[in-house]
Amino acid sequence: MLPTKEAYEVLFPDYPDVVTVKQMCEMLGGISMKTGYRLLHSGEVKSFNIGRSIRIPKISLIDYLAVAEKYTK
8 A cells, every 4th residue: 555645645636634434335336325434433433523424534545545455455
């Protein structure tokens, strides 16, 4: 996996710095919303709330992918 700064510049350039759950699911290869919420509620992907809306920093997804890649090797 690329170092975080390089990964941030290269991965997901078409998405904003903070994404919705729907966008996160798209970014992770089209996973279901149910799986997306499971990742958020388990803490595997870090997020925060704004009112009743969940927002996910793009860097949290990059970190999640780096950890997932480590365990799949």
